[in-house]
Amino acid sequence: MKFVVVEQDRPVVHFQVVLDQGVLEIITNYEVRGSTLTLREFHCDGLRPGALNRAGLNAVARELMELANVQNLIVYGAVRSTGPLKGRRQRPKRFRR
Numbered sequence: 001m002k003f004v005v006v007e008q009d010r011p012v013v014h015f016q017v018v019l020d021q022g023v024l025e026i027i028t029n030y031e032v033r034g035s036t037l038t039l040r041e042f043h044c045d046g047l048r049p050g051a052l053n054r055a056g057l058n059a060v061a062r063e064l065m066e067l068a069n070v071q072n073l074i075v076y077g078a079v080r081s082t083g084p085l086k087g088r089r090q091r092p093k094r095f096r097r
Helices: 054-068
Strands: 002-009 012-019 022-033 036-045 072-077 093-096
Touching (some): 012 054, 036 054
Parallel strands (some): 036 072
Antiparallel strands (some): 012 022, 022 036, 072 093
């Protein structure tokens, strides 16, 4: 797994996560406060539906927390533009290292 920053203009960052399954494109607002990294208006694209299961999502979150040197990650998704929940915002996802 490799993280590549494409563009950054605080507080917005566009980066890629290079995985065996393909490249995951992520655009999000970010903030580090204490030992917590918070991602808001999180949007991702690039992998086919179902390519990244929960275990894969957890692995990406763990690696991101390690790179940011934080213990917690909170992800607030943007309003969905595709899928069965199109037009809705999901509940925040929380991860701990």
